[in-house]
Amino acid sequence: MHKSLIRLGLVGVGKIAQDQHIPAIRGNPRFELVATASPHGSIEGIPAHADLAAMLAAPGGDAIDAVCLCTPPGVRAGLARMAIAAGRHVMLEKPPAASLSQVEALSRAARTAQISLMATWHSRETAAADAARAWLTGRQIAAVRIVWREDIRQWHPGQDWLLAAGGFGVFDPAINAFSLLTHILDGTLEVVAADLAVPANRVAPMEAKVTMLHDGQAPVTCDLSIAHPGTPQWDITIDTDAGTLRLSEGGHRLSIDDQPQTTDADGEYARLYARFAAMIDGGASEVDHRPLMLVADAMMVGHTRALPPFEF
Amino acid sequence: MHKSLIRLGLVGVGKIAQDQHIPAIRGNPRFELVATASPHGSIEGIPAHADLAAMLAAPGGDAIDAVCLCTPPGVRAGLARMAIAAGRHVMLEKPPAASLSQVEALSRAARTAQISLMATWHSRETAAADAARAWLTGRQIAAVRIVWREDIRQWHPGQDWLLAAGGFGVFDPAINAFSLLTHILDGTLEVVAADLAVPANRVAPMEAKVTMLHDGQAPVTCDLSIAHPGTPQWDITIDTDAGTLRLSEGGHRLSIDDQPQTTDADGEYARLYARFAAMIDGGASEVDHRPLMLVADAMMVGHTRALPPFEF
Numbered sequence: 277m278h279k280s281l282i283r284l285g286l287v288g289v290g291k292i293a294q295d296q297h298i299p300a301i302r303g304n305p306r307f308e309l310v311a312t313a314s315p316h317g318s319i320e321g322i323p324a325h326a327d328l329a330a331m332l333a334a335p336g337g338d339a340i341d342a343v344c345l346c347t348p349p350g351v352r353a354g355l356a357r358m359a360i361a362a363g364r365h366v367m368l369e370k371p372p373a374a375s376l377s378q379v380e381a382l383s384r385a386a387r388t389a390q391i392s393l394m395a396t397w398h399s400r401e402t403a404a405a406d407a408a409r410a411w412l413t414g415r416q417i418a419a420v421r422i423v424w425r426e427d428i429r430q431w432h433p434g435q436d437w438l439l440a441a442g443g444f445g446v447f448d449p450a451i452n453a454f455s456l457l458t459h460i461l462d463g464t465l466e467v468v469a470a471d472l473a474v475p476a477n478r479v480a481p482m483e484a485k486v487t488m489l490h491d492g493q494a495p496v497t498c499d500l501s502i503a504h505p506g507t508p509q510w511d512i513t514i515d516t517d518a519g520t521l522r523l524s525e526g527g528h529r530l531s532i533d534d535q536p537q538t539t540d541a542d543g544e545y546a547r548l549y550a551r552f553a554a555m556i557d558g559g560a561s562e563v564d565h566r567p568l569m570l571v572a573d574a575m576m577v578g579h580t581r582a583l584p585p586f587e588f
Numbered sequence: 589m590h591k592s593l594i595r596l597g598l599v600g601v602g603k604i605a606q607d608q609h610i611p612a613i614r615g616n617p618r619f620e621l622v623a624t625a626s627p628h629g630s631i632e633g634i635p636a637h638a639d640l641a642a643m644l645a646a647p648g649g650d651a652i653d654a655v656c657l658c659t660p661p662g663v664r665a666g667l668a669r670m671a672i673a674a675g676r677h678v679m680l681e682k683p684p685a686a687s688l689s690q691v692e693a694l695s696r697a698a699r700t701a702q703i704s705l706m707a708t709w710h711s712r713e714t715a716a717a718d719a720a721r722a723w724l725t726g727r728q729i730a731a732v733r734i735v736w737r738e739d740i741r742q743w744h745p746g747q748d749w750l751l752a753a754g755g756f757g758v759f760d761p762a763i764n765a766f767s768l769l770t771h772i773l774d775g776t777l778e779v780v781a782a783d784l785a786v787p788a789n790r791v792a793p794m795e796a797k798v799t800m801l802h803d804g805q806a807p808v809t810c811d812l813s814i815a816h817p818g819t820p821q822w823d824i825t826i827d828t829d830a831g832t833l834r835l836s837e838g839g840h841r842l843s844i845d846d847q848p849q850t851t852d853a854d855g856e857y858a859r860l861y862a863r864f865a866a867m868i869d870g871g872a873s874e875v876d877h878r879p880l881m882l883v884a885d886a887m888m889v890g891h892t893r894a895l896p897p898f899e900f
Contacts, residue, residue, distance in 0.1 A: 375885035381776035464693035572884035573687035
């Protein structure tokens with residue numbers, strides 16, 4: 277069967293687009309990058325526009341089949357709505373929107389418009405995550421510990437929006453841990469308490485401790501920070517009836533009872549684009565709101581305390 | 589067909605239980621109130637226990653078919669889980685739990701246990717809300733204004749938990765407005781911004797302005813306060829292509845273009861118990877998480893500012 281070429285417009289040409297999306301798009305023969313839209317960046321040799329509306333209205337805009345949104349989350353839902361209304365398939369960087377009700381509204385709009393909507397969670401797409409999910413299936417979960425600590429100055433230098441209202445703060449990276457955990461574990465995860473530490477001159481938390489329950493029984497503790505200097509720690513440790521699993525380096529390394537496990541090479545964004553093409557072919561969508569729900573719950577039940585003012 | 593008697597245990601004997609649940613239970617021949625559990629209150633002539641576990645373990649506890657949870661929301665999910673695990677049908681006062689992930693976990697537990705779970709939203713159960721929903725069907729929505737303002741000292745005197753983490757603050761009453769709005773309007777509601785005002789010595793907001801969009805287009809503005817002295821305002825005004833609908837007095841009065849509409853007498857809790865009995869008979873559940881989702885979203889996207897310290 278002949279599979280048609282998918283002409284893609286990329287909206288938001290920042291670090292994640294440059295580092296991950298563009299190599300993945302160029303590595304997949306199903307996709308052709310035909311335009312970009314960004315107030316800041318552009319890609320050499322690709323027609324660049326100021327925004328999504330201009331990109332769709334430009335000569336050749338009619339031929340764009342799908343768009344990928346790599347903007348900050350605050351504007352993502354409005355852009356997605358515009359693209360869906362224009363009948364284009366949509367891939368969303370994580371998190372899919374600034375609020376859960378936006379995600380629900382986008383899912384409904386996508387169904388009505390009969391386009392494919394893909395909310396991506398790139399941390400799930402590693403070989404180690406696959407192996408962790410397989411190993412955990414059928415095990416009894418006794419306890420989970422997440423440590424997700426990094427330095428905002430290294431990973432998001434100068435990005436004030438991340439600490440503003442709707443910017444997610446420490447949950448911008450921590451939602452990757454939540455996306456992994458909801459992927460590798462069967463059963464329910466529920467937020468029961470949270471401690472949120474917010475710099476006096478910012479709105480979003482830079483540190484958080486979140487307590488959840490797995491299947492109503494096993495404690496899940498989360499130690500989260502973007503004020504952590506030095507080497508980042510991105511570890512999930514799960515005690516089971518058959519030993520302890522550790523997923524480290526943000527989902528890229530797996531060990532069982534401290535024995536490193538060999539896994540295949542990773543291609544997180546290559547997998548995302550391969551699946552996006554298959555979803556477009558099959559008329560499917562993929563929207564999992566659970567990682568964002570855990571963030572919203574932490575914000576809702578959380579006790580907030582003040583940190584000293586933070587400047588980049 | 590003979591319908592069996594439903595023997596009910598009531599957990600949490602506070603103001604809402606005394607004012608609303610007990611008259612509704614006594615008014616419905618399908619239910620018999622056989623026990624209560626509360627650290628504070630009791631009902632004359634009904635066996636009283638310290639908590640749910642004691643109630644179920646006491647002589648006669650085996651015969652309890654269903655429980656209704658009227659406790660503060662922070663402990664509701666744990667009690668619901670215990671009741672579901674014991675195979676009892678569960679009615680939840682609003683909000684159904686402190687977090688969305690708890691609601692999702694309870695829904696799943698109820699399906700597994702094959703019991704009926706009912707998350708109630710009493711404000712939806714008025715004749716005026718029925719009439720509003722019917723009138724709005726098929727209309728084009730242009731704008732929505734919610735004003736939900738009351739005095740915490742009048743409606744929740746001394747209830748410090750309401751201003752603590754997980755206590756919801758102004759959203760404890762405002763979730764009633766959200767439950768009404770999600771009920772009477774078709775289409776999507778999505779939170780886009782919020783301003784949250786929190787007393788310096790408390791955690792939960794006492795005032796909030798929330799902006800939503802209906803179906804991605806019509807603005808929805810919410811002016812919410814529990815620091816509003818004097819007469820409460822509980823009004824929803826909806827501009828449409830066929831005139832302006834106003835639902836006032838918390839959903840009890842309906843007007844169209846300022847013309848009061850006659851509606852039947854209300855029996856909010858009588859309706860809830862009648863539907864709970866029908867759900868138990870039919871093996872059904874009813875859990876709508878949308879009002880709580882709008883609260884969580886407001887907390888997640890909201891900009892927080894400080895109010896002077898508040899004491900009751």
